[in-house]
Amino acid sequence: MSKTALITGASSGIGAATARTLAAAGYDLVITGRRTDRLQALNDTLENRYGIRVHVLGFDIRDRFQTESAIDALPARFRRIDLLVNNAGLAAGLEHIDEGDPLDWDRMIDTNVKGLLYITRIVSQRMIADGRGGHIINIGSIAGVQAYENGAVYCASKHAVHALSQGMRMDLLGHGIKVTEIRPGMVETEFSVVRFHGDRRRADDVYRGIEPLTGDDIASVVGWIVSLPPHVNINDIEVMPSAQANAYLTCRKEDESEQ
Numbered sequence: 001m002s003k004t005a006l007i008t009g010a011s012s013g014i015g016a017a018t019a020r021t022l023a024a025a026g027y028d029l030v031i032t033g034r035r036t037d038r039l040q041a042l043n044d045t046l047e048n049r050y051g052i053r054v055h056v057l058g059f060d061i062r063d064r065f066q067t068e069s070a071i072d073a074l075p076a077r078f079r080r081i082d083l084l085v086n087n088a089g090l091a092a093g094l095e096h097i098d099e100g101d102p103l104d105w106d107r108m109i110d111t112n113v114k115g116l117l118y119i120t121r122i123v124s125q126r127m128i129a130d131g132r133g134g135h136i137i138n139i140g141s142i143a144g145v146q147a148y149e150n151g152a153v154y155c156a157s158k159h160a161v162h163a164l165s166q167g168m169r170m171d172l173l174g175h176g177i178k179v180t181e182i183r184p185g186m187v188e189t190e191f192s193v194v195r196f197h198g199d200r201r202r203a204d205d206v207y208r209g210i211e212p213l214t215g216d217d218i219a220s221v222v223g224w225i226v227s228l229p230p231h232v233n234i235n236d237i238e239v240m241p242s243a244q245a246n247a248y249l250t251c252r253k254e255d256e257s258e259q
């Protein structure tokens, strides 16, 4: 019997790449996000290319009622979820704490922390009720173990994901549900465009002179983790571009045209 994975934030970046990787591995998919046009296009591509079944769920993960209603309304063939990839998330803003915008703080905390909690609660309840175990993969960040200047609230939200991953691993242990945290470094997706509120030049500058990770790089790590036998769990794993040592230190090649 094929397995079903639910991926939050599959309309771009790491989530979309993970959907492609898991589809290629034969998983049926539930893909979620707010931009349902993109999810529908991904749905069509994956069903045609891999012959799997995909279901699109459009909802804002910050809204508990929307999140729970969406999961409750899943068609019967998608109700049994074997793998939950908690990926939806964002950074908004990059400034000192005294200059931060509380609206940005709300978006980050409501999405990265509370949204992850809302969907984990309802999906883990179903996994437990089915009695067949399962696997939850949380996309954390190196910002979950290192704070950096101008990123206090994003880092706090990912520190929360780090703590939640450890806590839920203990809570779900007796139910045969594995919990993995993946902590990426710099991945070139829409992340920085979102962080800088659509300022693409500022976003591009983040990756200037280095080869960042891609969504596919993280997706291939997800693919490897879920390929391991049931008795093996990767608790957490940090994945960085070779040109990055930690949250503060990257080795950039200078652009000769600028000299």
Ligand code: NDP
Binding pocket: 008, 009, 010, 011, 012, 013, 014, 015, 032, 033, 034, 035, 036, 059, 060, 061, 062, 087, 088, 089, 090, 091, 111, 139, 140, 141, 142, 183, 184, 185, 186, 187, 188, 189, 190, 191, 192, 194, 215
């Ligand atoms: P993208 O901006 O490309 O993707 C973010 C995804 O999250 C989108 O599919 C978006 O869907 C979804 N999302 C955001 N807000 C909501 C919401 N309120 N409700 C539902 N879905 C939402 O960025 P990435 O792929 O890079 O980010 C994925 C995860 O990886 C995030 O948790 C991020 O913190 C983490 N990460 C990213 C790193 C990077 O350098 N890029 C490094 C470390 C971690 P939609 O807009 O359609 O709702």
Ligand code: 8X3
Binding pocket: 091, 140, 141, 142, 143, 151, 184, 185, 186, 247
């Ligand atoms: C994204 C990594 O360090 O660019 O989580 O904020 S960082």
